[in-house]
Amino acid sequence: MAGIGFELSKILKEKNLSALLRAYGYSMAIAAGPWIISIVSILVAGRVSRPFIKDPAQITQFQVAVTYLIAFSLIFTGQFQLYFTRYVADRMFEKDFKRVLPNTLGLILFIIASFAVFLYPVFIYAFRGLSPVFSLFFIMTLGLMGSIWILNTLLTGIKDYKYIAFSFLAAYLVIILGSYALAHTGLRGLMLAFFTGQALLFFMLLGAVIYHYPSDRLVEFDFLKRSRFYPMLMATGFIYNLAIWVDKFIFWFHPETGDRVLGPLNNSLIYDLPIFLSYLAIAPGMSIMFLRLETDFVDAYDDYFGAVTSGDNLRRIYNRNSELAGAARLMLIEVLRVQAVVTIAIFLASDLIFDFFGFPKIYQPLFYIDLIGTQAQLFFVSVLSLLFYLNRQKETLFLVSLLLALNTALSYLSIYLGPFFHGYGFTVSFIVAGLLGIIALNRHMTRITYETFMFN
Secondary structure, three states, X not given: XXXXXXXXXXXXXXXXXXXXXXXXXXXXXXXXXXXXXXXXHHHHHHHHHHHHOOOOHXXXXXXXXXXXXXXHHHHHHHHHHHHHHXXXXXXHHOOOHHHHHHHHHHHHHHHHHHHHHHOHHHHHHHOOOOOHHHHXXXXXXXXXXXXXXXXXXXXXXXXXXXXXXXXXXXXXXXXXXXXXXXXXXXXXXXXXXXXXXXXXXXXHHHHHHHHHOOOOOOOOOHXXXXXXXXXXXXXXXXXXXXXXXHHXXXXXXXXXXXXEEEOOEEEOHHHHXXXXXXXXXXXXXXXXXXXXXXXXXXXXXXXXXXXXXXXXXXXHHHHHHHHHHHHHHHHHHHHHHHXXXXXXXXXXXXXXXXXXXXXXXXXXXXXXXXXXXXXXXXXXXXXXXXXXXXXXXXXXXXXXXXXXXXHHHHHHHHHHHOHHHOOHHHHHHHHHHHHHHHHHHHHHHHHHHHHHHHOO
C-alpha cells in the first residue's frame, strides 16, 4: 500500500486544521477528480458550442451519445476490470513484472475484438439512418473508452492517482477546445472533438503503463489461461456496472418516461437531470472514504496481517483485529456523517441551486430522493471496498446481484406507481444492499481470526 497512502499519512501527521483540509482536498481531487472533470467538461463543451451550432438539439444529442458511450463501455468491460487488476497483482507478487504490459495490450486487443463481434454490428445497424461520420466516431470512441477503463483501473491499482487526474484534465480540456472550434460543423464536429480527447487520454494512460512496466514482449494472452481465471471477480464487475445503470435504461426506454433523442438512443427528461445533480453532491463523501481507506484502514490491515504472519501471540492478534474493525467503523461513520451534512446543506440550498442553473422546480422532489439514493450508493461502495480488501468475493457477488435484482424490480414498480415514486427504486435498492453489506462485513470482522487460522 505504498504511494498515495504514505503521502496522505505524511500530511495528516502535521495534526492541524490546514493539514486536515489539505488532505481532504487532495483525496477529493484524486478520488473524484476524473469523474467530476468528465461530467463538468461535457457540460462546458455543450455550453461553449451553443452559440455556434445551428440546431441546439444537437447538443442534447451529443450529451446523450456520450452517456451511452460511458454506459456501454463500462458495462461490457466490467468483467475485466476487477479480474485484470487481480491478475496484475498476482504477477507483481511473483515479481513477474514483464508480463504486465504485454497482457495489458493483449486485453485491449481482446476487448476491441469482442466489441467488434458483439457491439459494433448492433450500433452499425441501429445507426443506419444517421450520419456515417457520426456512426464512425461513435464506434471508434466506444473501443477507446472500453480500453481506457482497463488502463484507468490498472493505474488506480498501482496508486498512480495524480497522473490519472492530470490525464483526464488534459484530455477533457482538449474536448472543450475541440467542441468550441468544431461546433459549426454540428454533431459530427462535437463527436470528433470527443473522440480526439479520448484518444489523447488513451495514449497518456497507456504511456504510464509502458513507463511503469517496460517489457521486451509486445502482446501476450496469458491472462486468458484457465489457471488465471477468477470467475467470481469477473461476474461481480459485470453485474455491479449493470446494476448501477439498469434504472437509467429502464427510465430511458419505458414508454411513459423515455424520449427519443437520436436514432435508437433515448433519454428521460424527468429522471436524468435530478440524478445527475445528485451524483455531483457525493464528492465530499468520496474524499472521506478514500482518505480513511488509504490511511487508517490500510495501516490497521497491514498491522493485523503482519501480526498473523510474524507469529505474534493471540492476545496481540485479537487487539489488531479490534483495531482493524475500528478503522472500518470509523471510515463508514465519517462517510455517513460528512455526506449527511452535505446532503442537508444541499436540501436547504436547493431553491438557489435550481434558480442559478435555471432548472424547473418540478424536478425538486425527485432531486431530494436521489440525493438520499446517491448517499446510500456511496455507503454501499464504501462497504464493498472494505469487503474487497478482505477478499470476500462470495459476499460481494451476492450483494451486487441483489442490487441488480432490486434496482430492476423496484425501478419498474416506481414507474407503475406514478411520478411521485420515481427514484425510490434506486434509493431503496442501495439502502437494502448497504445494510446487508454491513451485516456481512460485521460477521466477517468477528470471525476473521478464526477463518485466518482455520482455512489458510
